[in-house]
Amino acid sequence: MSILTIRSVTLRKLRWRTQGRTQDRSGFYPVAWDDGIATQTGYVLELATDAGITGEYTWTTGVNGHAAQQIESVAGWLVGQDAFQRERIWADLHRAWRKYDRLGIGPIDCALWDIAGKAYEASLSQMLGGYRERLPAYASTLFGDDEGAGPLGTPEAFADFARECVDLGYRAVKIHGWNNGDIEREIRNVRGVRTAVGPDIALMLDPSGAYETFGDVLSVGRALDEEQFYWYEDPGKEGGTSAFAYKKLRELIRTPLLQGEHVRGLQAHADQVLAGGTDFMRADAGLDGGVTGVLKIAHLAEALGIDVELHGPSPVHRHIMSALRNSNFYEMGLVAPSLRQISFGGFADYSDDLAEVDANGTVGIPRGHGLATPLDQEWIAAHQIDELVFD
Numbered sequence: 001m002s003i004l005t006i007r008s009v010t011l012r013k014l015r016w017r018t019q020g021r022t023q024d025r026s027g028f029y030p031v032a033w034d035d036g037i038a039t040q041t042g043y044v045l046e047l048a049t050d051a052g053i054t055g056e057y058t059w060t061t062g063v064n065g066h067a068a069q070q071i072e073s074v075a076g077w078l079v080g081q082d083a084f085q086r087e088r089i090w091a092d093l094h095r096a097w098r099k100y101d102r103l104g105i106g107p108i109d110c111a112l113w114d115i116a117g118k119a120y121e122a123s124l125s126q127m128l129g130g131y132r133e134r135l136p137a138y139a140s141t142l143f144g145d146d147e148g149a150g151p152l153g154t155p156e157a158f159a160d161f162a163r164e165c166v167d168l169g170y171r172a173v174k175i176h177g178w179n180n181g182d183i184e185r186e187i188r189n190v191r192g193v194r195t196a197v198g199p200d201i202a203l204m205l206d207p208s209g210a211y212e213t214f215g216d217v218l219s220v221g222r223a224l225d226e227e228q229f230y231w232y233e234d235p236g237k238e239g240g241t242s243a244f245a246y247k248k249l250r251e252l253i254r255t256p257l258l259q260g261e262h263v264r265g266l267q268a269h270a271d272q273v274l275a276g277g278t279d280f281m282r283a284d285a286g287l288d289g290g291v292t293g294v295l296k297i298a299h300l301a302e303a304l305g306i307d308v309e310l311h312g313p314s315p316v317h318r319h320i321m322s323a324l325r326n327s328n329f330y331e332m333g334l335v336a337p338s339l340r341q342i343s344f345g346g347f348a349d350y351s352d353d354l355a356e357v358d359a360n361g362t363v364g365i366p367r368g369h370g371l372a373t374p375l376d377q378e379w380i381a382a383h384q385i386d387e388l389v390f391d
Contacts, residue, residue, distance in 0.1 A: 004053065004083040004119060008391035009075040010046040011068060014346065014383045015039065020339030021142060029179045029208070030062070032142040032152040032336030042344060043068050044380060047111045049083050055115035056375060057107045057316075058344050059286050067286070070097065070104025075390035078108070084119075086112045090292045094265075101264050102289065109290025110316050110371070117370030124291065124316070124372070125365050128323035134362035135321050138172035138204065139165040139354060140333025146180045151337040155189040159196035161337055162203075168354065171361040172202035172230065172329050181210040187223045194227040202329075204258070206233040214245065221253035231258040231280055231309075243277030250276065258282055261311050265289065266296045273304065284311035285320065294320055302326050313343065313352040315366045315373045322365045330363055332356070346383070348374040 022036030023029065030038065042060040049055075059067065074093065081089060086109060093105050117124050141161065144152040152158055162173045175193060177186050186207070194203060205224060211217045217235045224232050232255045234240035239262045246257055260282030263272055266289075272278055283297040294310070298320075301308040307326045310317040313333065321327050335342060335354045343352040350373045356363050366372035 002084075004115065005050045006047050006078050006081050006083050007050050008046075008048045008389060009071070009078050010044075010048070010390075011071060011075070011388045012044040012046070012380065012384050013068070013386040014042045014044065014380060015385050016042075016345060016383045018339070020336065021334075024143070024146065024179050026179070029143055030334060031145045031150060031179075032338050033145065033150045034338045036150075036338070042346075043107070044346065044375065045071065045107045045111050047078070047083065047108075047115060049115060051119070053115050053118045055083065055111035055113070055118070055370070057110040057114060057371070058346060058375070059107055060344065066101070067103040067107050070100065070102075071108060072388060074104070075388070079390055083112055083115045086116070086292055090289060094289070103287060105293065106284075106286040106288065106290040109292050110285055113291045114370035117372075121369050123366065123368060124319035124370060125322040128291075128295070128320065131323050131325055133322070134358075134360070134364060135318060135330040136172070136328065136361055137170065137330040137332045137357055137363045138174050138202070139168075139170045139335055140174040140206075140331045141176050142334040142336040142339060143176045143208075144178045146178050155185065155192040157337075158189050159192040162193045162201075163196045164337075165354070166197050166201055169357040169359050169361045170201075170332075172204070173197065174204035174206055174233075174331070174333065176206050176208060176334065177210070179208075179210050181207070181212050181216065183211070183216045183219055186211075186220050190220065190223045190227055190229070199228070202230040203227070204231045204233060205229055205235075207235040209234055209237050209239050211235045212237060214249075217249060218252060221249060221255060224255040225253050229255050231256050233258040234261055241272075243272050243275035246278060247276035250279070256280060258309060261287075266293065266300065269297050270300055273301075273306070279306065281306060281308040282311055283308050285314065285316045287311070291316065291320060298324055298326065315347075315350055315371050318363070318365045319371065332363070346376050346380045348376045
């Protein structure tokens with residue numbers, strides 16, 4: 001099968017409601033809330049070929065809100081392209097969108113890899129080479145509410161939930177604290193969670209840019225040193241993009257830094273790590289150019305002798321991590337006592353669920369061809385609010 005021509009591009013827009021979370025007062029950030037109901041928006045991209053093979057990829061706008069508009073702008077160009085030429089399509093779009101954030105590349109590339117796997121009757125994990133069958137996972141919490149009334153409203157509540165996660169089998173937990181940057185409360189949380197889970201559990205902290213000053217970032221970092229945290233992620237309001245600031249922080253604390261979630265593309269990731277701005281690298285198939293883009297970042301990290309950690313849960317990330325040596329944990333999040341099943345509802349037989357881990361704290365990888373996650377077409381039809389077709 002030398003050529004597989006794309007004959008149509010379909011983009012479906014979906015809307016659904018999720019229980020157990022709500023938005024904070026700003027409306028920007030999700031927080032755990034027992035009776036909360038959050039409205040979510042997402043998309044399904046379908047690339048149909050002349051051989052009857054269709055590549056599919058889904059995402060939510062909470063992570064990648066602008067990809068659909070970019071895909072719409074090149075859908076006509078995609079029709080007629082050879083679906084096997086992933087690298088050329090990636091490179092052409094990388095140039096075409098050089099003035100933009102290139103978020104549209106990720107969904108397109110993932111759908112192309114789905115086509116390839118279905119054509120060759122192999123899973124994405126197998127096509128990437130395969131390295132392991134089980135993935136160590138960490139429980140990654142939702143934010144706490146600033147009022148302190150929700151299921152993660154206090155340091156004590158975080159400690160209780162972390163202990164529950166360990167009882168389920170997790171050997172690692174990541175904390176997203178509060179969005180108001182109360183540093184004393186953040187430090188109490190760091191110490192309380194460590195006391196609750198003991199010394200043998202890997203703990204991470206991701207303030208998601210909540211801390212106002214470098215002094216705040218440093219104060220919490222020193223507490224992390226004392227409590228022997230595994231990594232410290234994107235603490236400052238500059239967004240985790242200043243290599244200078246985090247090189248300086250690395251000189252002042254011992255806890256390794258994980259930066260790069262808000263840095264787009266291979267070259268920017270390379271510049272950040274070579275400037276000394278991080279210890280671990282971060283990559284995301286939705287944000288960093290799909291499977292192809294993540295592999296470029298992962299191989300860069302491997303060449304430098306460091307690790308790459310994949311941002312957020314998804315079947316694509318399970319496949320990619322299963323083929324990487326230099327990656328430590330799969331992110332199971334964002335979870336809370338009020339929200340345990342967190343994946344997109346349109347999969348027929350796949351989910352990310354807090355209780356999924358085994359006694360060793362690991363999760364499996366999807367089985368089948370391509371992304372190996374058939375869609376629940378009935379659920380999708382029930383939640384579809386718009387559709388665009390280009391042929």
